[in-house]
Amino acid sequence: MKLVKSRLFWPAMALVTLLVVNIVVNPNFARITMRDGQLYGAMVDILRQSAPLMLVALGMTLVIATRGIDLSVGAIMAVSGAVALTIIDGSGDPDNVGTVAIAIGVAVLVSLVLGVWNGFLVSVLGIQPIIATLVLMLAGRGVALLITGGFITTVNSDPLSYIASGYLTLLPFAFFISVAVIAVIALLERRTALGMLTEAVGINPEASRLAGVRSRGIVWGAYIASGVLAGVAGIIYASNIKAADANAAGYLIELYAILAVVLGGTSLMGGKFSIAGTVIGVLTVQTLDSTILFFGVPSAQSPVFFAVVVIIVVLVQSPRVHAWGRKVGAMFRSSKETPRDGTPPGGATATSAPVATKPEHKEVSA
């Protein structure tokens, strides 16, 4: 029972169900083969391909926890990729690790500056987050195009390709980037007081201010983190396609990131957030993406398929749907046991039907 009440139970159930459905339909989905000491298979691909979304969604989690939203992540990805690849392209030696490292460093720095800009608009000027980040969302891709000179910059650079396609012993390198970022954020949020203070600011900004919380810094920091993570995501993306495509990089990723955050059980109202939940949410979204390929859904129909599955997943997680489910179950049971009767002795009607809706805390805590 305690397990069921855990915040992560339903998100995890959704992911597991999705995986099971895939395996049942096509057992190949579960197959993992070893070649040259490296693992390959559909599930390994999910881990690899989920890296950009993972980073963006983790940043988004922090921003959403402060009652904000960051629509500019896709555009920041495009800028970051454009910056990095333009530098590599312009250098004489694209295969030089040092060059690639500098290019990545500069790209991440630019992303950081963009995050600072977003955070400035929101935390200092007090502009609504959706509007503040819309500015960059619209302008960012233009900036990226400007950097690449209006072309899709392509490079052949082994160190760059390694980021998205390479393996570190058994598993893809990109997966280790995800793991490292998850670990850093989880440690930062839970080992320091950042997580609690972020939640306090998200739940009740005014009470937090009066309690002396430096909410400006916390909100600002969340946007900076989101910007930096989007920047890294942009590099992974560019590494994957070996090109900086200002229009396609991170296209609509802000919405998928928001979806992953919500699937993971973090409320868009801000406040309580769950890093583990977001991780599960990202894997769910990515698995669904692979499912579409795996099932061979025609690409024209894939958005509809995607939407239908998302609706089902969301319904399965809804406390209200759970309550209805229990009620229907109880009605079914009691109609089997006793023939319908207005007032059974001993108040059986009230005791047999478990509680439907309670204040939300009952679902959330435990």
Added chain:
Amino acid sequence: MTADTEVPPIVSMRGTTIEFPGVKALDGVDFTLRPGEVHSLMGENGAGKSTLIKALTGVYQIDSGTITVGGRTQTFDSTADAQAAGISTVYQEVNLCTNLSVGENVMLGHEPRRTFGIDWSGAHKEAARHLGSLGLDLDTHSPLSSHSIAIQQLVAIARAMVLDAKVLILDEPTSSLDRGEVEQLFDVIRSLRDKGVAILFVSHFLDQVYEISDRLTVLRNGKLVGEHLVGDLPREALVTEMIGRELDELAALSTVADRTINRAAHPVLRAEGVGKKGIVEPADLDVFEGEVVGIAGLLGSGRTELVRLLYGADKADSGTIAVRGKKAKIHQPRHAIDSRIAFSSENRRSEGVVADLTVAENMILGVQARRGWLHRVSKAEQDAIVSEYMTALGVRPADPNVPIGNLSGGNQQKVLIARWLAMQPELLILDEPTRGIDVGAKADIQRKVAELSAQGLSVVFISSELEEVLRISQRVNVMRDRRKVGELDSHDVDLDGLIDYIANAEADAPAAAQKGA
């Protein structure tokens, strides 16, 4: 059924139990409401009054027990179910649409229809009839927002009558009404009672409870303590039943005000000419070590506004503040906190509690914020703070891991006071710390304030309850019309004197007033 029932009850709750995580909000409570009576539900904050009402109105579903309304066992799955069974509620904060007209509010959802749409003139006529039956003569076309809270409440009752309520629940209906308005409300309640409506009344004001009620049901800690006819239960007995102990302690508090304060040293806080244009006129205020300084005045007299300036919650545009003789720049709450000043806001919900965080997290929030995010308050420190203040303030339930939103108002207030005390302030500003909380919690908080000031803590205490201000402060600042009009030694003045002073004292600017006229 018990023996004293001449009339069959309209509502009968038996063995009602509701559990929240870590809290048994109602524990096997029996409650009986008969037609044509005014029945008061009494108990401290957290006793289970609100929970019982929410069970009866379908907001919460009960975990066990039965609810019988009009002889039929009911399971309310929603408030609509309860309304259909004839149970209507008028809440403390009126839940009507203030932007609609009075008539629309009264008839909302029950407008008479014509072949084409709503018969508005008929609707307004019927609304006027319902209002008239409550002795109200209002323009039904006027927007609801143009009327006082008192009138809005009566409109809400009229609306309940349209729904043909057999049971009317009034939850703290009088908390924002003046005396005349309360009388008007009571007249309406009596006339409804005489028509056979069963009325469930909840109020913190004992006078009003004794004036209007026929019967009392007392709850404590989610359990039923007793049901009495009003005549059978003197007030002292009621209070004892509510809090489960004698109230002598409060009397003992009055000795606190007699302590002598050393006013030779620098005051902990000295404000000179602190004000903000259009908000509060420049005022002076001193607080010495171990002193409790009261601020008395009506709601809106500028008392909250003044202390918010002292704390930096709002930025003052004139005056200076000195802390222990040193000039202090207080533009933000953090500046005040650095000067060891703490401020507990009157708006517990919007400016105090962080609802989804636990009691423990709420308690350490201030300490944590002061340390910064890098230096986390360790589990051991947290446990120490929690265990110290949980018992010192008597927070119930004594479970630090419950979300604070699950606690009653009085207990939330105690947690907030703990948050500030944990920061070891030298000056604690308490704005209405006892509003909307019950005798027991009130006594706990007053006792704690007295105790702390005896240990050297300075306190600024704001309360609408003048007895309370007089009882625990050494000096009382009086405010009116956004201006400090005077300062009294609480030995030199009694309650009537203070009321008189608040009403009549002329500040040093009567000439200006005359010039204006």
